[in-house]
Amino acid sequence: MAKAEFSPSLMCMDLLELKEQVAFLNGKADFYHVDIMDGHFVKNITLSPDFVRALSRIAAKPIDCHLMVTNPEDYVESLAKAGAGYITPHAETLCNQAFRMIGAIRDAGCKVGVAVSPATPLGMLESYLHLVDKLTIMTVDPGFAGQPFIREMLDKIALAARLKAERGYTYKIEVDGSCNVRTYRELYAAGAQVFILGSSGLFGLDASLPAAWDKMCAQFAGETGV
Template identity: 55%
Template sequence: MKPAFSPSLMCMDLTKFREQIETLNGRADLYHVDIMDGHYVKNLTLSPFFIEQLSKVATIPIDAHLMAEKPNDFLVDACIDAGASIISIHPEVVHAELFRTIAHIKKLGCQVGIVLNPATPLAIIEPFAHLIDKLTIMTIDPGFAGQPFLTEMVEKIADAKRFRAEQGLAFTLEVDGSCNEKTFKQLAQAGNETFIVGTSGLFGLDHDLSTAWEKMEAIFRKQTEGIYL
């Protein structure tokens, strides 16, 4: 299995937007776009407009991570219209609309991701796990980059992998939060497949993004040697 990497674009240098996206197009597997509404989390970040501009130069899928209290009001459709390939939502905010939301996203031709906060139990996905394409385990509380890694989440990742195998499911496993030199090995050992890399894992490694990517890959290979065969 080949691990995948998803740069978190809230951490990129927006003054070098086209240059950095063109650099990542040939290296990354998908783009991670955080959209926060200031209510679900006390922060505001990117937007459907950002996705629209990104889609003009991106050559890989765009994953819209919706950290919003009411994503169904307009964000889901707006992100899909803007060019998102994957819509990732937090199950707590859609409640009774969850199955309708999943069906709606798929009807519009997008994949569905479910994101679990550290305090959200894995068991919440059991009724609908067969319908999703990606499961994201957050290893920090949502809302801000640069938070300390929550080691308690490593077992949650391993549990998700076991659950997937036991149920014969096919969703991919992804981690969001502090994917870097200090955590790559334990995340890989737990069974993670897609690593969302932000400032500590990618963008902060060098002022030149090509060099930063090479450093990230070298670190990852060293930390995970023998795990991905």
């Protein structure tokens, strides 16, 4: 299986310690996960293109912007200029503009991600899956941290892995929601490659981020053997 990769969810970090924590994570993480919510597609409002601009000055790993917004087209240019490496809109917002959005993200110099809410079937993405660099499968409903794991998503992850192998797709399979010691084994076995780490998977494990990272790695290795 592919090497596991880790993407800390920065809305769960101590933002007062942003510079210090990013300096540590630059040597550990594979991506930075930045949730951008508009208060419409989901009820919450979180980070912004201005946050991405500040982060890009100190980040040494790609910044992945997860757009939980109704109109993702309004964010592509500003996020690309701010330093985003990946722009990941939701499939539910792309119904009538998927190819246009994919083209706009690529033209802006970013890689293309697509996120899928739990109730959305992968078949909805079938016509453009071959164009996607990263497929983010949500294992909780979008909008808030700390929700319970939706076990039915294990089958969706396995299907994404099977389609990738059978059709030669190149996307990374990423999981967003409840990635922690209780789910690592099943997620990895199903085919997950990139694990988004929030409060339960990283930031809530210890007040010291280096200690929390060591605990996460030990938990992951203990559950998956890798």
